[in-house]
Structure formats: structure tokens, C-alpha cells
Amino acid sequence: MANVVDLKRRVCEAVDRHAGELCDAADWIHQHPEIGHQEVQSARRLADLLQRAGLDVQMGTAGMATAFRAELRGRGDPRPCVAILAEYDALPELGHGCGHNLIGTSAVGAGLALKDVLPELEGSVWVLGTPAEESAAPNSGGKVHMVNAGVFDVVDAAIMFHPATETTITADGSLAARGFEFYFHGRAAHAASMPEQGLNALDAVVQMYSAVSMLRQQVRSDVRIHGIILNGGAAANIIPDYAAIRYRTRADDSEYLAGVVERVVDCAEGAARATGCRLEWTEYMPGYENTVPNPVLMDLMLTNLRAIGLDVATERKRKGRGSTDFGNVTRKVPGVEARIGITEHWDIPAHSIPFRDAAATERGRQAMLAAAKGLAMTAIDLLAEPDTLRRARAAFEAAMGPR
Numbered sequence: 161m162a163n164v165v166d167l168k169r170r171v172c173e174a175v176d177r178h179a180g181e182l183c184d185a186a187d188w189i190h191q192h193p194e195i196g197h198q199e200v201q202s203a204r205r206l207a208d209l210l211q212r213a214g215l216d217v218q219m220g221t222a223g224m225a226t227a228f229r230a231e232l233r234g235r236g237d238p239r240p241c242v243a244i245l246a247e248y249d250a251l252p253e254l255g256h257g258c259g260h261n262l263i264g265t266s267a268v269g270a271g272l273a274l275k276d277v278l279p280e281l282e283g284s285v286w287v288l289g290t291p292a293e294e295s296a297a298p299n300s301g302g303k304v305h306m307v308n309a310g311v312f313d314v315v316d317a318a319i320m321f322h323p324a325t326e327t328t329i330t331a332d333g334s335l336a337a338r339g340f341e342f343y344f345h346g347r348a349a350h351a352a353s354m355p356e357q358g359l360n361a362l363d364a365v366v367q368m369y370s371a372v373s374m375l376r377q378q379v380r381s382d383v384r385i386h387g388i389i390l391n392g393g394a395a396a397n398i399i400p401d402y403a404a405i406r407y408r409t410r411a412d413d414s415e416y417l418a419g420v421v422e423r424v425v426d427c428a429e430g431a432a433r434a435t436g437c438r439l440e441w442t443e444y445m446p447g448y449e450n451t452v453p454n455p456v457l458m459d460l461m462l463t464n465l466r467a468i469g470l471d472v473a474t475e476r477k478r479k480g481r482g483s484t485d486f487g488n489v490t491r492k493v494p495g496v497e498a499r500i501g502i503t504e505h506w507d508i509p510a511h512s513i514p515f516r517d518a519a520a521t522e523r524g525r526q527a528m529l530a531a532a533k534g535l536a537m538t539a540i541d542l543l544a545e546p547d548t549l550r551r552a553r554a555a556f557e558a559a560m561g562p563r
């Protein structure tokens with residue numbers, strides 16, 4: 161059997177050898193932010209790194225232009241297969257306020273490091289470029305599209321890193337999340353001379369916004385409902401004949417969330433009725449499921465990150481949670497997301513200017529390199545010791561229950 165300790169030492173040395181180009185790519189992507197499904201240059205930059213190392217990269221996974229997959233083959237059968245997930249999309253106006261420039265480069269770094277040791281292992285590793293994690297772009301959720309297209313049907317475990325304000329491996333799941341847009345159609349009229357002839361679509365949006373704000377108090381405390389007005393009319397002297405609002409709705413689990421969604425739609429219908437407007441609405445992106453923590457994979461990642469000197473906590477100081485399309489992946493195969501701090505300020509929010517700036521600091525780059533090592537080491541554990549993967553699978557089955 162392969163000497164795991166030796167293989168891990170070699171991948172760590174390889175990450176250090178590639179550190180310069182990985183950091184350059186992380187900084188470059190940070191300086192060239194692209195939103196979901198438009199990450200053309202970022203995907204290209206990451207694919208180039210893999211190709212320059214002699215790896216074959218296929219673009220267009222699951223029909224998405226900015227998705228990619230590089231397969232590293234070990235000995236024999238391609239199974240077991242460990243997928244290392246990359247993200248590289250940014251937020252509108254804010255740029256890399258979620259630090260995905262570091263996620264993409266960490267996955268590529270792990271792939272580059274594993275290239276030389278994989279011939280000594282059985283199975284395969286993918287570096288999988290997954291677009292549009294942020295819900296800010298239409299039809300986002302690249303990983304959901306991949307799950308639905310069957311991409312993960314031949315994957316045995318999925319692992320990734322996300323930058324954070326604290327370095328933690330915890331069982332906190334993400335929130336299930338869905339996204340909706342509500343369009344109100346009224347009737348235009350002169351706002352001064354004949355307002356009685358108008359049907360005010362902006363009033364419908366304001367009514368809905370108020371109703372949802374009241375609803376928030378009558379739901380479980382894990383629920384989050386938040387939105388932006390997409391359109392509020394064309395001119396102050398015209399009664400707006402069209403207005404629109406976009407909401408994200410979240411809860412601990414999809415079942416409870418479904419009930420919350422019904423009540424949000426009720427708020428929209430009530431507002432339409434009250435203002436005489438016609439309502440149309442749509443779910444503008446696929447739902448994100450809450451993540452299923454996998455204790456076996458968490459344990460491997462924790463051990464590996466500590467082995468390279470990281471101070472990893474198993475509790476978070478900050479309890480707030482977001483959502484991720486990785487949730488859907490963790491309901492398909494065993495998965496783990498390592499969170500590594502990129503700032504000493506644990507209380508700054510993600511999706512903020514301070515967090516964005518942290519994603520381009522030396523501390524951010526070091527977190528990315530540590531993640532690349534942790535991901536590569538965890539992939540080695542999974543491929544070198546088939547029993548580890550069996551235990552991860554058993555934990556996954558237990559968490560998912562009978563299906």
C-alpha cells in the first residue's frame with residue numbers, strides 16, 4: 161500500500177513549488193471579478209494552470225460554458241473518484257466579496273500537487289470548476305445543474321474550501337434557500353392630473369415588502385427573507401404601471417422553507433389584490449439545499465489542516481449562516497467544506513468590502529495554499545484507504561436516512 165505520510169509530504173512540497181503561480185492567479189481573478197456564468201476569464205486562467213501542467217481540461221461541464229473538469233487518473237479503475245470543487249464567481253458591484261478567487265486557486269493547487277502522486281494510488285481525482293455559486297446571477301447554482309445532469313453519479317466524495325473569518329471545521333449546515341421574483345402590472349396615469357385612473361404597481365411592491373416584513377416575526381428564527389426592488393417605476397409624474405421585487409428565502413430545511421414560500425406568495429397575492437395589479441412570479445434559480453455534514457470527512461480535513469500547523473476550531477464564534485449550492489452536492493455524495501480564516505477580524509461579515517479586501521492579502525493567499533494542501537491530503541486519505549471512503553459513505557447514508 162502507498163505510504164500515506166510520504167505522499168502527503170510530497171503534495172505539500174508541490175503546493176509550495178506552485179505557490180507563486182497560484183497566488184498570482186488568485187490576485188488576478190480578484191482584480192478581474194466576473195459574476196456567475198460570465199466567469200470566462202477566471203475559468204480560462206484556472207484551466208490554463210492545469211493545462212500548463214499537462215492536464216487535460218474539458219470546458220462546458222453540464223452545458224455551462226464557464227464550467228470545467230480536469231481528470232487526474234490513478235492506477236486502474238477511475239473509481240473511487242474524489243472531486244475537488246472550484247468556485248470563481250464574484251458579486252455584482254462588490255467584486256470578490258466572498259473570496260471565491262481563493263476557492264478556485266485552492267482546488268487547482270490541490271490538483272497540481274496531486275498530479276505526481278496519483279499514479280501511486282488507485283482511482284481518480286477531478287478538479288471541477290463550478291460556476292455561479294452566488295445567487296446574484298440568473299440561473300445560478302452551477303453545482304445544482306451538475307447534480308441534476310448526473311455529473312456526480314460517478315463521484316464518491318466532494319471536497320472544497322471556503323475562505324472565512326475563522327478557521328473551523330464544524331457540523332453547522334448551511335441554510336436551504338430559494339429565490340423568487342414578483343412582477344406587478346398596473347396601469348399608468350398622470351400622477352397629478354388623473355391619479356384615480358392609475359393602478360400603482362409600486363404600491364403593490366411596497367405592500368408586499370411590508371407584509372413580508374411582518375411575516376418575518378411569525379416564522380421560526382432560522383428563517384431569513386430578504387430582497388431588493390428590481391423596478392419601481394419610470395418617473396415620479398407617472399403612476400408606475402410596472403414594478404418588481406426579488407426575494408431570497410431561507411430556512412434550516414427545505415420542508416419548512418416550502419411553507420414559508422407559500423406565505424411569501426400569499427403576501428404578493430394580497431398586495432396585488434389590494435392595489436388592483438396583476439401579479440406574475442417566477443422562481444429565478446434552482447433551490448439550494450442545506451448541507452449535510454459528514455463527520456468522517458470533517459475528521460480527515462481537521463486532522464490534515466492541524467498537521468500542517470493550522471489552529472482549527474470545532475466551534476464558530478459567529479453563528480450566522482449562509483447558503484451554498486454545495487448543499488445539493490452533500491445530499492448526493494459525502495462532502496466537506498473546510499473554512500479557513502483570511503483575516504484576524506472574526507466579526508466582519510462576508511459579502512462586505514473588508515472581506516473582499518481580505519481575499520487579496522498575504523493572509524488570504526496563505527489560507528488558499530493551506531487549503532490546497534488540506535484538500536490534496538484529504539484526497540490521498542480517501543484514495544489510499546478504501547475503508548475511509550466506506551465509513552464516509554456509511555455516515556452519509558445514516559444522515560440522509562431511508563430514501
Ligand SMILES: [Zn+2]
Nearest residue numbers: 258260293322
Ligand atoms: Zn461564497
